[in-house]
Amino acid sequence: xxxxxxxxxxxxxxxxxxxxxxxxxxxxxxxxxxxxxxxxxxxxxxxxxxxxxxxxxxxxxxxxxxxxxxxxxxxxxxxxxxxxxxxxxxxxxxxxxxxxxxxxxxxxxxxxxxxxxxxxxxxxxxxxxxxxxxxxxxxxxxxxxxxxxxxxxxxxxxxxxxxxxxxxxxxxxxxxxxxxxxxxxxxxxxxxxxxxxxxxxxxxxxxxxxxxxxxxxxxxxxxxxxxxxxxxxxxxxxxxxxxxxxxxxxxxxxxxxxxxxxxxxxxxxxxxxxxxxxxxxxxxxxxxxxxxxxxxxxxxxxxxxxxxxxxxxxxxxxxxxxxxxxxxxxxxxxxxxxxxxxxxxxxxxxxxxxxxxxxxxxx
Ligand code: GLU
Numbered sequence: 001x002x003x004x005x006x007x008x009x010x011x012x013x014x015x016x017x018x019x020x021x022x023x024x025x026x027x028x029x030x031x032x033x034x035x036x037x038x039x040x041x042x043x044x045x046x047x048x049x050x051x052x053x054x055x056x057x058x059x060x061x062x063x064x065x066x067x068x069x070x071x072x073x074x075x076x077x078x079x080x081x082x083x084x085x086x087x088x089x090x091x092x093x094x095x096x097x098x099x100x101x102x103x104x105x106x107x108x109x110x111x112x113x114x115x116x117x118x119x120x121x122x123x124x125x126x127x128x129x130x131x132x133x134x135x136x137x138x139x140x141x142x143x144x145x146x147x148x149x150x151x152x153x154x155x156x157x158x159x160x161x162x163x164x165x166x167x168x169x170x171x172x173x174x175x176x177x178x179x180x181x182x183x184x185x186x187x188x189x190x191x192x193x194x195x196x197x198x199x200x201x202x203x204x205x206x207x208x209x210x211x212x213x214x215x216x217x218x219x220x221x222x223x224x225x226x227x228x229x230x231x232x233x234x235x236x237x238x239x240x241x242x243x244x245x246x247x248x249x250x251x252x253x254x255x256x257x258x259x260x261x262x263x264x265x266x267x268x269x270x271x272x273x274x275x276x277x278x279x280x281x282x283x284x285x286x287x288x289x290x291x292x293x294x295x296x297x298x299x300x301x302x303x304x305x306x307x308x309x310x311x312x313x314x315x316x317x318x319x320x321x322x323x324x325x326x327x328x329x330x331x332x333x334x335x336x337x338x339x340x341x342x343x344x345x346x347x348x349x350x351x352x353x354x355x356x357x358x359x360x361x362x363x
Contacts, residue, residue, distance in 0.1 A: 169235030174254030227262025279309025
Protein backbone atom coordinates (compact mmCIF):
# COMPACT_ATOMS: atom_id res chain seq x y z
CA UNK A 1 0.00 0.00 0.00
CA UNK A 2 1.24 3.54 -0.74
CA UNK A 3 2.20 5.97 1.98
CA UNK A 4 2.41 9.71 2.48
CA UNK A 5 -0.62 11.10 0.71
CA UNK A 6 -0.76 14.77 -0.18
CA UNK A 7 -4.58 15.04 -0.01
CA UNK A 8 -7.12 12.58 1.38
CA UNK A 9 -10.92 12.68 1.52
CA UNK A 10 -12.43 10.79 4.46
CA UNK A 11 -16.11 9.92 4.49
CA UNK A 12 -17.61 8.97 7.84
CA UNK A 13 -21.03 7.34 7.87
CA UNK A 14 -23.83 7.88 10.39
CA UNK A 15 -23.26 4.38 11.76
CA UNK A 16 -19.74 5.29 12.84
CA UNK A 17 -20.78 8.52 14.54
CA UNK A 18 -23.85 7.27 16.38
CA UNK A 19 -24.40 4.56 18.94
CA UNK A 20 -26.96 1.76 18.77
CA UNK A 21 -29.84 4.15 19.63
CA UNK A 22 -28.83 6.71 17.05
CA UNK A 23 -27.40 9.22 19.58
CA UNK A 24 -24.11 10.98 18.74
CA UNK A 25 -21.20 8.83 19.86
CA UNK A 26 -18.86 11.61 20.96
CA UNK A 27 -15.99 9.28 21.80
CA UNK A 28 -16.08 7.85 18.26
CA UNK A 29 -16.02 11.42 16.91
CA UNK A 30 -13.06 12.21 19.15
CA UNK A 31 -11.12 9.19 17.91
CA UNK A 32 -11.67 10.28 14.33
CA UNK A 33 -10.81 13.93 14.98
CA UNK A 34 -7.63 12.93 16.87
CA UNK A 35 -6.38 10.81 13.97
CA UNK A 36 -7.20 13.50 11.41
CA UNK A 37 -5.38 16.10 13.54
CA UNK A 38 -2.32 13.85 13.64
CA UNK A 39 -2.27 13.38 9.88
CA UNK A 40 -2.81 17.06 9.24
CA UNK A 41 0.10 17.93 11.48
CA UNK A 42 2.22 15.45 9.51
CA UNK A 43 1.41 17.40 6.34
CA UNK A 44 -1.57 15.62 4.74
CA UNK A 45 -4.48 17.80 3.62
CA UNK A 46 -7.77 16.33 4.79
CA UNK A 47 -11.34 16.92 3.68
CA UNK A 48 -13.92 15.28 5.90
CA UNK A 49 -17.30 14.29 4.48
CA UNK A 50 -19.40 13.61 7.54
CA UNK A 51 -22.91 12.20 7.77
CA UNK A 52 -24.75 12.07 11.06
CA UNK A 53 -26.86 15.24 10.88
CA UNK A 54 -30.21 13.48 10.64
CA UNK A 55 -29.24 10.77 13.13
CA UNK A 56 -27.98 13.20 15.76
CA UNK A 57 -31.01 15.51 15.42
CA UNK A 58 -33.41 12.62 15.83
CA UNK A 59 -32.25 12.14 19.40
CA UNK A 60 -33.00 15.76 20.36
CA UNK A 61 -36.38 16.70 18.86
CA UNK A 62 -39.36 14.47 18.42
CA UNK A 63 -41.71 16.57 16.31
CA UNK A 64 -45.09 17.61 17.62
CA UNK A 65 -47.11 15.96 14.89
CA UNK A 66 -46.70 12.90 12.75
CA UNK A 67 -44.06 14.01 10.28
CA UNK A 68 -43.72 12.92 6.68
CA UNK A 69 -40.24 11.72 5.77
CA UNK A 70 -39.18 14.99 4.10
CA UNK A 71 -40.25 17.20 7.04
CA UNK A 72 -38.64 14.79 9.51
CA UNK A 73 -35.35 14.89 7.60
CA UNK A 74 -35.46 18.69 7.43
CA UNK A 75 -36.26 19.07 11.13
CA UNK A 76 -33.71 16.52 12.38
CA UNK A 77 -30.91 17.69 10.11
CA UNK A 78 -31.40 21.38 11.00
CA UNK A 79 -30.78 20.53 14.66
CA UNK A 80 -28.38 17.63 14.14
CA UNK A 81 -26.03 19.44 11.74
CA UNK A 82 -25.56 22.23 14.32
CA UNK A 83 -24.74 19.67 17.00
CA UNK A 84 -22.40 17.79 14.70
CA UNK A 85 -20.37 20.77 13.54
CA UNK A 86 -20.23 22.21 17.06
CA UNK A 87 -18.72 19.01 18.33
CA UNK A 88 -16.18 18.81 15.49
CA UNK A 89 -15.26 22.46 16.06
CA UNK A 90 -14.54 21.81 19.73
CA UNK A 91 -12.61 18.60 19.01
CA UNK A 92 -10.36 20.18 16.37
CA UNK A 93 -9.89 23.33 18.48
CA UNK A 94 -8.40 21.06 21.14
CA UNK A 95 -5.61 20.36 18.60
CA UNK A 96 -5.27 24.02 17.60
CA UNK A 97 -6.94 23.27 14.25
CA UNK A 98 -9.74 25.26 12.64
CA UNK A 99 -12.48 23.45 10.74
CA UNK A 100 -15.28 24.91 8.64
CA UNK A 101 -18.64 23.73 7.38
CA UNK A 102 -19.48 23.14 3.72
CA UNK A 103 -23.12 22.30 3.15
CA UNK A 104 -23.89 21.42 -0.41
CA UNK A 105 -26.63 20.11 -2.66
CA UNK A 106 -26.61 18.12 -5.85
CA UNK A 107 -27.78 21.24 -7.66
CA UNK A 108 -24.76 23.17 -6.38
CA UNK A 109 -22.59 20.89 -8.48
CA UNK A 110 -24.83 20.67 -11.52
CA UNK A 111 -23.10 23.11 -13.87
CA UNK A 112 -19.41 23.61 -14.52
CA UNK A 113 -19.59 27.10 -12.91
CA UNK A 114 -21.28 25.78 -9.77
CA UNK A 115 -18.75 22.97 -9.62
CA UNK A 116 -15.76 25.29 -9.92
CA UNK A 117 -17.27 27.58 -7.30
CA UNK A 118 -17.61 24.68 -4.86
CA UNK A 119 -14.06 23.59 -5.64
CA UNK A 120 -12.78 27.12 -5.04
CA UNK A 121 -14.43 27.19 -1.62
CA UNK A 122 -12.68 24.03 -0.44
CA UNK A 123 -9.39 25.06 -2.04
CA UNK A 124 -9.29 28.37 -0.19
CA UNK A 125 -10.13 26.59 3.07
CA UNK A 126 -7.26 24.12 2.60
CA UNK A 127 -4.87 26.89 1.60
CA UNK A 128 -5.65 28.57 4.91
CA UNK A 129 -5.21 25.44 7.00
CA UNK A 130 -8.96 24.97 7.56
CA UNK A 131 -10.38 21.43 7.45
CA UNK A 132 -13.53 21.41 5.27
CA UNK A 133 -16.30 19.33 6.85
CA UNK A 134 -18.76 18.55 4.09
CA UNK A 135 -22.31 17.29 4.27
CA UNK A 136 -25.33 17.46 2.06
CA UNK A 137 -27.62 20.33 3.05
CA UNK A 138 -30.44 18.03 4.12
CA UNK A 139 -32.69 20.98 5.03
CA UNK A 140 -33.17 21.88 1.37
CA UNK A 141 -32.30 18.82 -0.70
CA UNK A 142 -35.31 16.63 -1.13
CA UNK A 143 -36.13 13.52 -3.17
CA UNK A 144 -34.97 13.80 -6.77
CA UNK A 145 -32.57 16.64 -5.97
CA UNK A 146 -30.72 14.53 -3.40
CA UNK A 147 -27.41 12.73 -3.70
CA UNK A 148 -27.96 8.97 -3.58
CA UNK A 149 -26.12 9.20 -0.24
CA UNK A 150 -22.94 10.71 1.21
CA UNK A 151 -20.88 7.99 -0.48
CA UNK A 152 -21.81 9.56 -3.80
CA UNK A 153 -21.01 13.02 -2.42
CA UNK A 154 -17.63 11.87 -1.11
CA UNK A 155 -16.74 10.38 -4.51
CA UNK A 156 -17.56 13.69 -6.17
CA UNK A 157 -15.52 15.62 -3.63
CA UNK A 158 -12.49 13.30 -3.98
CA UNK A 159 -12.66 13.63 -7.73
CA UNK A 160 -13.28 17.39 -7.77
CA UNK A 161 -10.51 18.10 -5.25
CA UNK A 162 -7.99 15.85 -6.97
CA UNK A 163 -7.44 13.74 -3.85
CA UNK A 164 -4.99 10.85 -3.95
CA UNK A 165 -7.09 8.68 -1.68
CA UNK A 166 -10.74 8.38 -0.62
CA UNK A 167 -11.42 6.54 2.64
CA UNK A 168 -15.03 5.44 3.16
CA UNK A 169 -15.65 4.54 6.80
CA UNK A 170 -18.70 2.56 7.85
CA UNK A 171 -19.30 0.03 10.63
CA UNK A 172 -18.06 -3.05 8.77
CA UNK A 173 -14.54 -3.97 7.70
CA UNK A 174 -15.08 -3.85 3.96
CA UNK A 175 -16.61 -5.95 1.19
CA UNK A 176 -16.82 -9.66 2.08
CA UNK A 177 -16.51 -12.58 -0.34
CA UNK A 178 -19.76 -14.05 1.01
CA UNK A 179 -22.18 -13.75 3.90
CA UNK A 180 -20.13 -12.05 6.69
CA UNK A 181 -21.84 -14.30 9.27
CA UNK A 182 -20.85 -17.54 7.53
CA UNK A 183 -17.66 -19.35 8.60
CA UNK A 184 -14.71 -18.91 6.26
CA UNK A 185 -15.98 -15.64 4.78
CA UNK A 186 -13.28 -13.01 4.47
CA UNK A 187 -12.92 -9.35 3.62
CA UNK A 188 -11.73 -8.85 0.05
CA UNK A 189 -8.43 -7.04 0.65
CA UNK A 190 -7.61 -5.85 -2.86
CA UNK A 191 -9.78 -5.03 -5.84
CA UNK A 192 -7.54 -4.69 -8.87
CA UNK A 193 -8.39 -2.05 -11.43
CA UNK A 194 -11.12 -3.47 -13.67
CA UNK A 195 -12.11 -6.38 -11.35
CA UNK A 196 -15.88 -6.83 -11.03
CA UNK A 197 -16.81 -8.02 -7.53
CA UNK A 198 -20.49 -6.99 -7.63
CA UNK A 199 -21.56 -10.66 -7.32
CA UNK A 200 -20.41 -10.59 -3.68
CA UNK A 201 -22.58 -7.65 -2.69
CA UNK A 202 -26.13 -7.75 -1.35
CA UNK A 203 -28.28 -4.64 -1.61
CA UNK A 204 -28.98 -4.06 2.12
CA UNK A 205 -28.98 -0.49 3.50
CA UNK A 206 -27.17 0.72 6.61
CA UNK A 207 -29.51 1.28 9.56
CA UNK A 208 -28.99 5.01 10.21
CA UNK A 209 -27.57 6.35 6.96
CA UNK A 210 -28.95 6.17 3.44
CA UNK A 211 -26.03 4.29 1.94
CA UNK A 212 -25.47 0.60 1.37
CA UNK A 213 -22.54 -1.51 0.18
CA UNK A 214 -23.73 -1.50 -3.42
CA UNK A 215 -23.43 2.29 -3.77
CA UNK A 216 -20.12 2.20 -1.89
CA UNK A 217 -18.82 -0.34 -4.38
CA UNK A 218 -20.12 1.54 -7.40
CA UNK A 219 -18.61 4.82 -6.24
CA UNK A 220 -15.33 3.17 -5.17
CA UNK A 221 -14.89 1.45 -8.53
CA UNK A 222 -15.68 4.65 -10.42
CA UNK A 223 -13.33 6.83 -8.37
CA UNK A 224 -10.51 4.24 -8.59
CA UNK A 225 -11.05 4.21 -12.36
CA UNK A 226 -10.31 7.95 -12.32
CA UNK A 227 -6.89 7.28 -10.76
CA UNK A 228 -7.75 7.72 -7.06
CA UNK A 229 -7.13 4.96 -4.51
CA UNK A 230 -10.25 4.08 -2.50
CA UNK A 231 -10.41 2.23 0.81
CA UNK A 232 -13.60 0.92 2.45
CA UNK A 233 -12.91 0.30 6.14
CA UNK A 234 -14.40 0.06 9.61
CA UNK A 235 -14.49 3.49 11.27
CA UNK A 236 -15.15 1.89 14.66
CA UNK A 237 -11.68 0.29 14.65
CA UNK A 238 -9.07 2.10 16.71
CA UNK A 239 -6.51 3.98 14.66
CA UNK A 240 -8.00 2.86 11.33
CA UNK A 241 -7.42 6.14 9.45
CA UNK A 242 -3.79 6.37 10.50
CA UNK A 243 -3.25 2.69 9.69
CA UNK A 244 -4.62 3.17 6.18
CA UNK A 245 -2.65 6.31 5.43
CA UNK A 246 0.57 4.88 6.89
CA UNK A 247 0.05 1.69 4.88
CA UNK A 248 -0.17 -0.80 7.76
CA UNK A 249 0.07 -4.37 6.49
CA UNK A 250 -2.76 -6.93 6.84
CA UNK A 251 -5.38 -4.38 7.79
CA UNK A 252 -8.92 -5.75 7.44
CA UNK A 253 -10.30 -3.40 4.77
CA UNK A 254 -11.02 -3.35 1.04
CA UNK A 255 -8.56 -1.38 -1.09
CA UNK A 256 -9.41 -0.41 -4.67
CA UNK A 257 -6.30 -0.12 -6.73
CA UNK A 258 -6.39 3.10 -8.78
CA UNK A 259 -6.13 3.12 -12.56
CA UNK A 260 -2.64 3.91 -13.74
CA UNK A 261 -4.12 6.33 -16.27
CA UNK A 262 -5.77 9.14 -14.28
CA UNK A 263 -8.35 11.10 -16.26
CA UNK A 264 -8.35 14.88 -16.77
CA UNK A 265 -10.12 17.25 -14.40
CA UNK A 266 -12.84 18.05 -16.92
CA UNK A 267 -13.50 14.34 -17.49
CA UNK A 268 -13.77 13.87 -13.73
CA UNK A 269 -16.49 16.51 -13.63
CA UNK A 270 -18.29 14.84 -16.54
CA UNK A 271 -17.92 11.41 -14.89
CA UNK A 272 -19.87 12.60 -11.85
CA UNK A 273 -22.47 14.52 -13.87
CA UNK A 274 -24.69 11.60 -14.89
CA UNK A 275 -27.34 12.78 -12.43
CA UNK A 276 -27.62 16.09 -14.31
CA UNK A 277 -27.95 14.68 -17.82
CA UNK A 278 -30.51 16.62 -19.89
CA UNK A 279 -31.20 14.04 -22.61
CA UNK A 280 -30.13 10.79 -24.18
CA UNK A 281 -28.21 9.87 -27.31
CA UNK A 282 -28.73 6.33 -28.57
CA UNK A 283 -25.81 4.82 -30.44
CA UNK A 284 -25.27 1.84 -32.76
CA UNK A 285 -23.05 -1.19 -32.25
CA UNK A 286 -20.16 0.31 -34.27
CA UNK A 287 -20.08 3.43 -32.12
CA UNK A 288 -20.34 1.33 -28.95
CA UNK A 289 -17.34 -0.76 -29.99
CA UNK A 290 -15.34 2.36 -30.80
CA UNK A 291 -16.20 4.15 -27.54
CA UNK A 292 -15.52 1.16 -25.31
CA UNK A 293 -12.39 0.07 -27.19
CA UNK A 294 -8.78 0.68 -26.27
CA UNK A 295 -8.31 3.65 -28.61
CA UNK A 296 -9.60 7.11 -27.64
CA UNK A 297 -12.66 7.83 -29.83
CA UNK A 298 -15.20 10.62 -30.10
CA UNK A 299 -18.89 10.08 -30.76
CA UNK A 300 -19.68 10.94 -34.39
CA UNK A 301 -23.18 11.55 -35.84
CA UNK A 302 -22.81 8.43 -37.99
CA UNK A 303 -22.88 6.32 -34.83
CA UNK A 304 -26.09 7.93 -33.52
CA UNK A 305 -29.46 6.22 -33.99
CA UNK A 306 -31.77 8.49 -31.97
CA UNK A 307 -31.83 11.63 -29.85
CA UNK A 308 -34.14 11.84 -26.86
CA UNK A 309 -35.13 14.89 -24.80
CA UNK A 310 -34.20 18.55 -25.26
CA UNK A 311 -30.74 19.84 -24.62
CA UNK A 312 -28.48 22.68 -25.64
CA UNK A 313 -24.89 22.84 -26.83
CA UNK A 314 -22.63 22.29 -23.80
CA UNK A 315 -25.19 20.27 -21.81
CA UNK A 316 -24.41 16.86 -20.35
CA UNK A 317 -26.24 13.94 -22.00
CA UNK A 318 -26.40 10.25 -21.32
CA UNK A 319 -25.19 7.79 -23.96
CA UNK A 320 -27.35 4.70 -24.48
CA UNK A 321 -26.11 1.43 -26.00
CA UNK A 322 -28.20 -0.58 -28.54
CA UNK A 323 -29.42 -2.84 -25.68
CA UNK A 324 -30.91 0.21 -23.87
CA UNK A 325 -28.26 0.30 -21.15
CA UNK A 326 -26.51 3.60 -20.29
CA UNK A 327 -22.80 3.43 -21.10
CA UNK A 328 -21.57 6.86 -20.19
CA UNK A 329 -22.03 10.60 -20.32
CA UNK A 330 -20.64 13.46 -22.35
CA UNK A 331 -20.82 17.17 -23.07
CA UNK A 332 -22.49 17.76 -26.45
CA UNK A 333 -21.20 20.09 -29.14
CA UNK A 334 -24.71 20.69 -30.53
CA UNK A 335 -28.25 21.12 -29.20
CA UNK A 336 -30.88 18.40 -29.57
CA UNK A 337 -32.40 19.91 -32.76
CA UNK A 338 -29.07 20.01 -34.62
CA UNK A 339 -28.06 16.63 -33.21
CA UNK A 340 -31.31 15.11 -34.54
CA UNK A 341 -30.69 16.61 -38.01
CA UNK A 342 -27.21 15.13 -38.13
CA UNK A 343 -28.20 11.55 -37.17
CA UNK A 344 -26.38 9.01 -39.33
CA UNK A 345 -24.49 11.62 -41.36
CA UNK A 346 -20.93 10.97 -42.43
CA UNK A 347 -18.02 13.36 -42.07
CA UNK A 348 -19.60 15.67 -39.49
CA UNK A 349 -17.63 16.91 -36.51
CA UNK A 350 -17.98 14.89 -33.30
CA UNK A 351 -21.22 15.25 -31.38
CA UNK A 352 -19.22 14.49 -28.25
CA UNK A 353 -15.49 15.00 -28.41
CA UNK A 354 -13.31 12.43 -26.68
CA UNK A 355 -12.06 15.06 -24.19
CA UNK A 356 -15.64 15.58 -22.99
CA UNK A 357 -16.70 11.96 -22.90
CA UNK A 358 -16.76 9.53 -20.00
CA UNK A 359 -17.50 5.85 -20.54
CA UNK A 360 -18.59 4.21 -17.31
CA UNK A 361 -17.52 0.61 -17.30
CA UNK A 362 -19.42 0.05 -14.03
CA UNK A 363 -22.89 1.18 -15.23
N1 GLU B 1 -26.59 13.74 4.95
C1 GLU B 1 -27.14 12.78 5.84
C2 GLU B 1 -26.84 13.13 7.28
O1 GLU B 1 -25.90 13.80 7.57
C3 GLU B 1 -26.60 11.39 5.60
C4 GLU B 1 -26.77 10.83 4.23
C5 GLU B 1 -26.21 9.37 4.17
O2 GLU B 1 -26.51 8.60 5.05
O3 GLU B 1 -25.46 9.06 3.28
O4 GLU B 1 -27.53 12.70 8.15
